[in-house]
Amino acid sequence: MDPWTHPHPPRDGEGGLRRLAVLGAGPVGLDAALAARASGFRLRVYEAAPVPAGHVRAWGHVRLFTPWEMNVSHRMRQGLQEAGKPLRVDEKAQPTGHELVDRVMDPLWRLSGLRESLHTRTEVVAVGRQGTLKHEEIGGGRRLHRPFRILLQGGDGREWVEYADVVLDCTGTWGNPNTLGDGGIPAPGERQLDDRIQRMIPELPRERNVWGGKTILLAGAGHSAQTAARALSELAESVPDTRVLWLLRSEDLSLGAVENDPLPGRRELTRRASALVQGASPAIQALPGRVVDALCPVGKEVEVRLARRDGARETIRVDRILSLTGGVGDHQLYRQLQVHECYATSGPMTLAAALLGGGEADCLNQESHGAEALSNPEPSFYLLGDKSYGRNNTFLLRTGWEQVDEIFGAMD
Ligand SMILES: Cc1cc2nc3c(=O)[nH]c(=O)nc-3n(C[C@H](O)[C@H](O)[C@H](O)COP(=O)(O)OP(=O)(O)OC[C@H]3O[C@@H](n4cnc5c(N)ncnc54)[C@H](O)[C@@H]3O)c2cc1C
Incomplete structure (x- = not known):
């Protein structure tokens, strides 16, 4: 039996x-x-x-x-x-x-x-x-x-x-990745666009053709998002026109850095990521204090409406979305x-x-x-x-x- x-x-x-x-x-x-x-x-x-x-x-x-x-x-x-x-x-x-x-x-x-x-x-x-x-x-x-x-x-x-x-x-x-929209719930349009939103760290340089030369919305502030930002900044050095709009919910740009971090790998990652949010790469533009309010496909691009805490809104257009929000x-x-x-x-x-x-x-x-x-x-x-x-x-x-x-x- x-x-x-x-x-x-x-x-x-x-x-x-x-x-x-x-x-x-x-x-x-x-x-x-x-x-x-x-x-x-x-x-x-x-x-x-x-x-x-x-x-x-x-x-x-x-x-x-x-x-x-x-x-x-x-x-x-x-x-x-x-x-x-x-x-x-x-x-x-x-x-x-x-x-x-x-x-x-x-x-x-x-x-x-x-x-x-x-x-x-x-x-x-x-x-x-x-x-x-x-x-x-x-x-x-x-x-x-x-x-x-x-x-x-x-x-x-x-x-x-x-x-x-x-x-x-x-x-x-x-x-079971988290969604992109404000408040941890999907943004309007997000579920329809699910197959166009990548929720895992890209494998670069293997995926060079997928990400190179594109305007990318990167969302998230944790180690995964930091790893992706570092890899994309390196890609941008060899593939011009690669542009990353790095969306960070918080205004705080410390990215969870640990003082005197005993782990060299993590210390180096947060050091580089902090430099990137502060403008170390012309390819990366940080957008702190904003959340995704809505998404709408426009041909091959996606129009993303962003909202600030005070309710002010702005719209950007991107080729690709990389959501690394845990x-x-x-x-x-x-x-x-x-x-x-x-x-x-x-x-x-x-x-x-x-x-x-x-x-x-x-x-x-x-x-x-x-x-x-x-x-x-x-x-x-x-x-x-x-x-x-x-x-x-x-x-x-x-x-x-x-x-x-x-x-x-x-x-x-
Ligand atoms: C990119 C990344 C980097 C990380 N780096 C570190 C690090 O440096 N150091 C560290 O200590 N931790 C790190 N972590 C955190 C953590 O240690 C890892 O996520 C680790 O893999 C967790 O192990 P786990 O066995 O709990 O879960 P997982 O590795 O997620 O394993 C779960 C398994 O369950 C299977 N599964 C899921 N659902 C079902 C289902 N319904 N039925 C049957 N099977 C299912 C999956 O296929 C998977 O094989 C990292 C995590 C990530 C994502």
């Missing part, structure tokens, strides 16, 4: 093992899978992309600002030894996303016990509890007796259900579960409160908040990784490794 397709498989022999489902084969999903393997769970990992690490591969051309020593967990290092591919790198150097996948993630997914558990082209559509709804059996342990019911969709569109006793949602935020995890996935979300950040409440208590602390100074902060009223359901931080964009991989330690420590 396949224990994943029966809500209550027989408890004899291997059937007695608890079924642990990891949603998403990103770095944190991988670390959780390694921990589950070591803890003797029956394991299944669902990944929507055709190969693991779908999100990291999509931004694989970007260099991380944290060094190798922070980007690989102790479980991953052990796994690489076991795979006969110990990590030999300059620990202080920063890998690109592709290097992280090639050197660490791909070899680990080939390990026995992980390889068989991984189901790619398998999107998790929704997770509920068998025979019960969100508002039922509140706050008691009774929900534990009802397995999770997971609706899956294969690459061919086929749908089916599997069951699990523990679910770790590691689906990240990258796949993202938040897919909360619809667990809408039938008793997840207590923070009304401000959408992260799980206890963790969100701990993070908000830390104020605007730099991500490097964040401390782990313990297994208690990761638990929520729904027993045996945890949000881990980037998604656990909700709208807070200070998540670091290193925190993900700590979360996995804490959750598995608490489940032993």
